[in-house]
Amino acid sequence: MAEELKITASSKEEKYLELLPQIRSVVEGETDMIANMANVASMLHETFGFWWTGFYRVSPPTPEGGLLLGPFQGSLACTRIKKGKGVCGTAWEREETVIVPDVDAFPGHIACSSLSRSEIVVPVWKDGFIVAVLDIDSKELATFDETDKRYLEEVVKML
Ligand code: SME
Numbered sequence: 001m002a003e004e005l006k007i008t009a010s011s012k013e014e015k016y017l018e019l020l021p022q023i024r025s026v027v028e029g030e031t032d033m034i035a036n037m038a039n040v041a042s043m044l045h046e047t048f049g050f051w052w053t054g055f056y057r058v059s060p061p062t063p064e065g066g067l068l069l070g071p072f073q074g075s076l077a078c079t080r081i082k083k084g085k086g087v088c089g090t091a092w093e094r095e096e097t098v099i100v101p102d103v104d105a106f107p108g109h110i111a112c113s114s115l116s117r118s119e120i121v122v123p124v125w126k127d128g129f130i131v132a133v134l135d136i137d138s139k140e141l142a143t144f145d146e147t148d149k150r151y152l153e154e155v156v157k158m159l
Helices: 012-027 033-048 086-094 146-157
Strands: 052-059 066-073 098-100 118-126 129-138
Touching: 012 033, 012 146, 033 052, 033 066, 033 129, 033 146, 066 086, 066 129, 086 098, 086 118, 086 129, 118 146, 129 146
Parallel strands: none
Antiparallel strands: 052 066, 052 129, 098 118, 118 129
C-alpha cells in the first residue's frame, strides 16, 4: 500500500493519471466504505487543493432516506440534505454527475460556505443504487469540467 501520496504532474489530466492508481492501491485491500471515503477525500483534496472535498451518504439506505454528511476535508458543512435539494440532492435525484460553474446561478444551491464558487457532485453507485455522492467545492468559478467528471466517476467506482 502506498504510504504517502506522490503527485509530480502539473496538468489536471496528468494529476488524475498519477492519482488514480494510488487511490486504487489504498482502497483495494479495504471493504469498509467509510474508511475508503475518508482516504479518497484526503487524496483528492491534497492533490488539487480544493476548498471542500467530501461525501454525503444516503442514510438510511432506502428510497425515503436523505443525504447525511460523511468523511470530508475542509470546513464545517451542513449535516443533512434532502433529495432534490441543493447540488448534492439534485445529482442524487437526477442520477447523474452535476457540474455547476457558478453556484450563484444554480437555483437552490445550499451555501455551506460563502467562499464556494463552483462545484461538482458525482453519484456513488453500489449494486444498482446510489449510496452516496462525492461533493467537491472550489473557491474559483468554473473549476470543474468533463475531465473531472470522467476521472471522478472512475474514482467513485473504486469505493
Ligand atoms: N453546496 C452543496 C451542499 C454541500 S456543501 O457545499 C459541502 C449543495 O448545494 O448541495
